[in-house]
Amino acid sequence: MDALMHQVFSGLASGCIYGSIALALVMIYQATHHINFAQGELATFSTFIAWALLQRGWPYWAAFIVTVAGSFVGGLAIQRLIVRPVERAPVLTNVIVFIGLLVIFNSLSGWLFDYTIKAFPSPFAQDSALATRFFSAHEVGSVLVMLCVLLVLWAFFRFTPIGLAMRAAAQNPESARLVGIRVSWMLAMGWGLASAIGAVAGMMIAPAVFLDPNMMTGILIYGFAAALLGGIDNPAGAVAGGFIVGVLENLLGAYVIGTELKLTAALLLIVATLTLWPNGLFGRNVVTRV
Amino acid sequence: MTARQRRIAWLLGALLLAAAVVLPFMVKNYRVFQFNLVLVYAIAILGLNILTGFNGQISLGHGAFFAIGGYAAAVMMDRFGVPYWATLPVAGVLCFGLGFLMGFPALRLGGHYLALATYALALAVPQLLKWKLIEPWTGGVQGIVLSKPEPPFTFRLLGQPLNADRWLFLFTCAVAVLMFVLAHNLLRGRIGRALVAIRDHPIAATAMGINLPIVKSTTFGVSAAYTGVAGALGAISVAFVAPDSFSVLLSISLLVGLVVGGLASIPGAIFGALFVQFVPNVANDLSKSAPWAIYGVLLIGLMYLMPTGAMGLLRMTWARWRPAAALDPKPDPALTTRRHST
Amino acid sequence: MPSLLEARALTASYGATQVLHGVDFAIEPGRITALLGANGAGKTTTLRAICQMVRTGGALSFAGRPLTGLATEDIVRLGIAHVPETRGTFTALSVEENLRLGAYLRRDKAGVAQDIERAFTRFPRLRERRAQQAGTLSGGEQQMLAISRALMLRPKLLLLDEPSFGLAPLIVREIFEFMRRVNVDEGVSMLLVEQNATHALELADTVVLLETGRVVVAGRADDIRGDKALRRAYLGY
Numbered sequence: 091m092d093a094l095m096h097q098v099f100s101g102l103a104s105g106c107i108y109g110s111i112a113l114a115l116v117m118i119y120q121a122t123h124h125i126n127f128a129q130g131e132l133a134t135f136s137t138f139i140a141w142a143l144l145q146r147g148w149p150y151w152a153a154f155i156v157t158v159a160g161s162f163v164g165g166l167a168i169q170r171l172i173v174r175p176v177e178r179a180p181v182l183t184n185v186i187v188f189i190g191l192l193v194i195f196n197s198l199s200g201w202l203f204d205y206t207i208k209a210f211p212s213p214f215a216q217d218s219a220l221a222t223r224f225f226s227a228h229e230v231g232s233v234l235v236m237l238c239v240l241l242v243l244w245a246f247f248r249f250t251p252i253g254l255a256m257r258a259a260a261q262n263p264e265s266a267r268l269v270g271i272r273v274s275w276m277l278a279m280g281w282g283l284a285s286a287i288g289a290v291a292g293m294m295i296a297p298a299v300f301l302d303p304n305m306m307t308g309i310l311i312y313g314f315a316a317a318l319l320g321g322i323d324n325p326a327g328a329v330a331g332g333f334i335v336g337v338l339e340n341l342l343g344a345y346v347i348g349t350e351l352k353l354t355a356a357l358l359l360i361v362a363t364l365t366l367w368p369n370g371l372f373g374r375n376v377v378t379r380v
Numbered sequence: 381m382t383a384r385q386r387r388i389a390w391l392l393g394a395l396l397l398a399a400a401v402v403l404p405f406m407v408k409n410y411r412v413f414q415f416n417l418v419l420v421y422a423i424a425i426l427g428l429n430i431l432t433g434f435n436g437q438i439s440l441g442h443g444a445f446f447a448i449g450g451y452a453a454a455v456m457m458d459r460f461g462v463p464y465w466a467t468l469p470v471a472g473v474l475c476f477g478l479g480f481l482m483g484f485p486a487l488r489l490g491g492h493y494l495a496l497a498t499y500a501l502a503l504a505v506p507q508l509l510k511w512k513l514i515e516p517w518t519g520g521v522q523g524i525v526l527s528k529p530e531p532p533f534t535f536r537l538l539g540q541p542l543n544a545d546r547w548l549f550l551f552t553c554a555v556a557v558l559m560f561v562l563a564h565n566l567l568r569g570r571i572g573r574a575l576v577a578i579r580d581h582p583i584a585a586t587a588m589g590i591n592l593p594i595v596k597s598t599t600f601g602v603s604a605a606y607t608g609v610a611g612a613l614g615a616i617s618v619a620f621v622a623p624d625s626f627s628v629l630l631s632i633s634l635l636v637g638l639v640v641g642g643l644a645s646i647p648g649a650i651f652g653a654l655f656v657q658f659v660p661n662v663a664n665d666l667s668k669s670a671p672w673a674i675y676g677v678l679l680i681g682l683m684y685l686m687p688t689g690a691m692g693l694l695r696m697t698w699a700r701w702r703p704a705a706a707l708d709p710k711p712d713p714a715l716t717t718r719r720h721s722t
Numbered sequence: 723m724p725s726l727l728e729a730r731a732l733t734a735s736y737g738a739t740q741v742l743h744g745v746d747f748a749i750e751p752g753r754i755t756a757l758l759g760a761n762g763a764g765k766t767t768t769l770r771a772i773c774q775m776v777r778t779g780g781a782l783s784f785a786g787r788p789l790t791g792l793a794t795e796d797i798v799r800l801g802i803a804h805v806p807e808t809r810g811t812f813t814a815l816s817v818e819e820n821l822r823l824g825a826y827l828r829r830d831k832a833g834v835a836q837d838i839e840r841a842f843t844r845f846p847r848l849r850e851r852r853a854q855q856a857g858t859l860s861g862g863e864q865q866m867l868a869i870s871r872a873l874m875l876r877p878k879l880l881l882l883d884e885p886s887f888g889l890a891p892l893i894v895r896e897i898f899e900f901m902r903r904v905n906v907d908e909g910v911s912m913l914l915v916e917q918n919a920t921h922a923l924e925l926a927d928t929v930v931l932l933e934t935g936r937v938v939v940a941g942r943a944d945d946i947r948g949d950k951a952l953r954r955a956y957l958g959y
Contacts, residue, residue, distance in 0.1 A: 261814050264775070264806075270875070
């Protein structure tokens, strides 16, 4: 029973991270109707930057903050410079550009930081007061950090004028322009936020799975499965979906299929969700007028 | 195309074919092997083109079908002693079935979401191929080593003997010609127009009586079959399959080859295949440490500068040189640029 | 008195289709101008041209500043508010959030709060539904919301595209009365596009009549109201 509880809680901890990635995907999709394929590789690259800073002796939280801020700026820059020019191009062109970014950042990570697996420190000491019978200190800590991030995001979108403007720009860009919102900058900020979330997610998961250039490749798929489960247009659903995917991953891995076929399981989950619950568990039924 | 143009095209085709037959005897074995792979990729890219170029369903997972076709051929040859040429139809049928099955959940997805789902497929298959449970057949991480088939007869041309590599090239060439002609006939007729109609105006297509789910799933199946046959040919030519040869980078390469060659263009597949086979080597020469970064930059640059691919560029150049001749009374519906996304 | 908005030889196209073929008109400050015409005459296109939401040619200036080539969001910054045909409601956001968005460009928090209060006082129905999703409002309520949102900008010029469309006569009267009050009390100039010529003629000071992308008649509303032949020829009554 203890083992089961541990798997569940561990799943919730990693689920928090999958939910964040799912949230980042949904945010960019809602605003731009594009999926950022490079989300995972950007997050990995950010985590490497943090690692490099830590190697140089920076204190953890200083490196954390600089990495998150830098990722925000980087994401914003990528949107303005590389993504925006092909915004109106056909979907396939956009997909290829994102794949190009994916490949570039994956390769850069490998080139600048090489392919050996690295340990990434956790800011939450193993024996700290946070550790309990079911959670490790890091699991509790990372859940707290991610929940913090989600809370800040929610408050940002709900209560600040810019947050409101970003929501408006995502839902109805034409009307947003008519009240004076610079829609293209809002999109760029959306990318910045998504990249920052990715950086935090990367830094939270690296201590558990170790850092290498391909760290987030599979996690992107979990994030996608979570977003689908939650209903593609539903940010809260994405987070909930993340928890479900995290727990399922651990339970299936421990008791059913072993750890070898995780990606196949994720694929089957995606296919099952699409077949059985096409609008996700929490999504709305979308009817298109002909 | 006018009758005269068509005759010229056939003549050119025949000349190219003759050149293809002579080519392997003019170059070294390794080059023959590389050109063989170009043909293999061309068939795979043609398969992807049927689905993505003509039918508008973006797939980032065709490497999976390439892998399944390759492994099917390898397992049949190695464990069951099936002759190499017989593995092709089996690989094709197997991949058709899997592609058709994949087509149903794909119906609910469009554009980016389908791309991401097929990306998941591309990531899952290599992991699946390493599964301990099926290791007795698949050889696990080590894969399966095959022996190159010997030519059934021998002769000399230009002083060179017909060896295994050259025989394989001619064999692949024959299969490629067959598959290209088949695709050409399929896509120029009613079926092709139905595919394009679904790509550009799905709701209108349904209203006109086209059974969207069946057609889209069948297209997925046919597309997968083509790529599966290519995979089988690849396994035979390389004489080796292993899970890590079929990583997600393969799927990405196929899509890149498709776009470089030109969407909805059958001959474009050859350009795409040439790009996929030779450019990564160039990238490797440019930067030993981060070749894929160069590849990625090239990709993005291509999207900015040449989004219609090599065939699009050729068409534009042709239109500028011979504007009167380029004015087709019956414009190709497959090539109309779409403004809206799926 | 210099014109507030001036268009000279204005053309507009959607892709390859040209809709406006050289339109000339001027809007005087403090006045209500009605832009009338049949379906397809180019009335909506004219409003969109002013906001640079379509490709235009010719000369277009606002308070002496040229508008051609500016981004829509910058034209809004000059003081032009546009209520489009579709009302442009942010349907997933609340009524109050819609109003706040109208004031996006303003820095005076107190003034904004005051204006929101005023909108709720004018339209009690909006106050009742302030926390509700704007998409659940009725047609009339959405129109009230749309106009209120536009006025949150404290614009110099208000563009309205068919405010009476699909609304019950009682509501139309209420809205038009509201627009008259706003024009008289706050001096907001208005350019009003309407298919319903009767209401528009009652409200407007000047009239511009469009037919297939060209101005056929322009003048004082009083004159046109009185000219039976003109009315019958172009306005159908």
